Amino acid sequence: MNAEKFAGKLVRLAVLDPEKDSELWARWNRDSEYQQLLDWGPSKLYSPAQAREWIEKGNAGSFTFSIHSLADDRIVGFIDLDGINWTAGDGWLGVGIGEREYWGKGYGSDAIQILLRFAFEELNLKRISLNVFEYNERAIKCYEKLGFQHEGRQRQLLNRFDRRWDMLYMGILRSEWEAKNSSN
């Protein structure tokens, strides 16, 4: 087995298990704060069967993994790379840690490191993009620490919690990632 590429310090990335992950996704979505940090659409509830159908249908253009804690192999979240523009070598990153007790402890960050390595070293991408809501301060700090640069903000894009919020855009170039990782 050659799974080292998909393992980090705290987590490993694994292909989705339609049965297990669908149950978890349905349960995580009951946590509306999780959804409000993750998605700009209205929070919704899906049955495990709906989530399963979505997973099994798949999307040829995207790479979705479940995030397993190395310590106990528990599935704590998911990570996703999609919207890839192969000509420019750009892809969009999304990550969600559904299990609250794993928030703010570096699990998402470790998963992103693994995905960046995969994106740059195997997929030959040149940059990775993401967007994040202005109010998701924990995520913004995490992306900054990983070396993502601020690339701008769509002003007042979101209408939530009785006011408008910006959508922040961040990106990391392969050259920046390489420089950061060779100095560490």
Next chain:
Amino acid sequence: MKLKPLFESQNLRLTSIDLDKDSQVIASWTYDLDIARRLREEPARPLPAFEVKKIYEKWQKEAEDNKQFLFAIRRRDDDAVLGVVRIAHIAWVHGAAFLDLILGSPQDWQACAREALELALRYAFDELSLFRVTAVVAEHNQAAKDLFHQAHFTLEVRQREAIYWNKRSWDKLWFGLLRPEWKMQQMAEVNA
């Protein structure tokens, strides 16, 4: 109350898309890869009319469900189709959408883009009551950058090297215009 017509301006009309006839014309524009890039995902390539027709068929269906809005831009004089404008990726909860303006030739862009944009913005803000619109432009497209600056859009996001065109990487630029900013302009024009 005097209502301004939504689909007419001095030289232009917004109309529905004639899938058979217009697809032929639009397909002929897609040798310009910057136009092709707006019709389907990368890699951009010239598209045959039957593929263009399929794309617009799908978009027309979505338009019937108010998921996006789609118009041909025609010259009033002779009804020739000069371009297409699309308001898409609408998030109704947030009153936000993307605006995509295509004109088939640089000459038509020069002559009509401003007028077509005015029509599109009036539709977006007055009819759809959106709060903001976003337009995504490639750094190398000087004419589009000029247009959105002239129309008082703000350059909000610069995704470095996110586009590949003509032998090198270019930034992807995101311009935004907010409803209050647009309203201010309308007032200024009325007062002028």
